[in-house]
Amino acid sequence: MNGKTIMACIDAAHGSLTAHTDEIALLDQQIGDGDHIFNMLRGMEALLAVRAQIEAEAFGPALELAGSKVLSTVGGSSGPLFFSLLNGMAKAAASNGMDVAGFARIFAAGVDAVGQRGKTGVGSKTMMDVLIPVARRFEELAAAGAPAAAVLDALPPLAEESMLATRDMIATKGRASFLGERSRGHIDPGARSSQLMIAAVCARLAQSS
Ligand code: ADP
Numbered sequence: 145m146n147g148k149t150i151m152a153c154i155d156a157a158h159g160s161l162t163a164h165t166d167e168i169a170l171l172d173q174q175i176g177d178g179d180h181i182f183n184m185l186r187g188m189e190a191l192l193a194v195r196a197q198i199e200a201e202a203f204g205p206a207l208e209l210a211g212s213k214v215l216s217t218v219g220g221s222s223g224p225l226f227f228s229l230l231n232g233m234a235k236a237a238a239s240n241g242m243d244v245a246g247f248a249r250i251f252a253a254g255v256d257a258v259g260q261r262g263k264t265g266v267g268s269k270t271m272m273d274v275l276i277p278v279a280r281r282f283e284e285l286a287a288a289g290a291p292a293a294a295v296l297d298a299l300p301p302l303a304e305e306s307m308l309a310t311r312d313m314i315a316t317k318g319r320a321s322f323l324g325e326r327s328r329g330h331i332d333p334g335a336r337s338s339q340l341m342i343a344a345v346c347a348r349l350a351q352s353s
């Protein structure tokens with residue numbers, strides 16, 4: 145795991161978000177202002193533009209560099225939140241091993257950082273409704289000694305189920321919360337983009353592990 149792996153994951157996430165642009169734009173038009181996918185793609189494109197720099201770094205510094213690029217290019221709520229995920233993971237990378245348990249803790253630290261930044265947990269109809277259950281399951285699987293391949297198989301279906309569950313929630317955070325009860329019946333765009341990125345990254349890592 146190094147900068148090259150991080151970049152391969154960014155490529156996979158970028159490919160999946162690009163393929164779902166119209167769908168995610170529509171989700172954010174329904175309960176937000178329509179910009180979520182474009183915010184995310186702007187960040188991804190900024191990362192692709194510094195490919196050589198990211199690829200040259202070790203795992204933690206590559207995440208840190210990616211985070212700082214995202215922070216300086218992405219607006220909306222998702223810019224600082226996506227930065228927090230990458231930067232929280234980068235910080236935890238310094239004190240954790242590159243094994244399943246280490247990665248579970250690194251991912252959980254990134255998700256914790258998003259929670260602190262956005263001041264939210266589960267049930268507010270945000271990306272956290274995908275990130276938190278995935279981080280928890282990852283840690284449970286790691287504690288049970290699951291091999292990497294089993295983790296990479298188990299997380300995408302959980303992410304999908306968690307993303308779909310946001311449809312029945314009422315938003316209490318972010319722009320969608322202005323709609324109150326009317327936010328019900330629509331999947332949260334940040335939950336959808338997070339789930340797609342998790343699925344793409346797991347599929348990419350499963351190829352190489
Ligand atoms: P904005 O809402 O400023 O237009 P985006 O459209 O880029 O920003 O992002 C919207 C997404 O951000 C939502 O779909 C939701 O998943 C996520 N979000 C909003 N507020 C929060 C928060 N406080 N914590 C975590 N995620 C949030």
Ligand code: MG
Nearest residue numbers: 176177179180
């Ligand atoms: Mg928006």
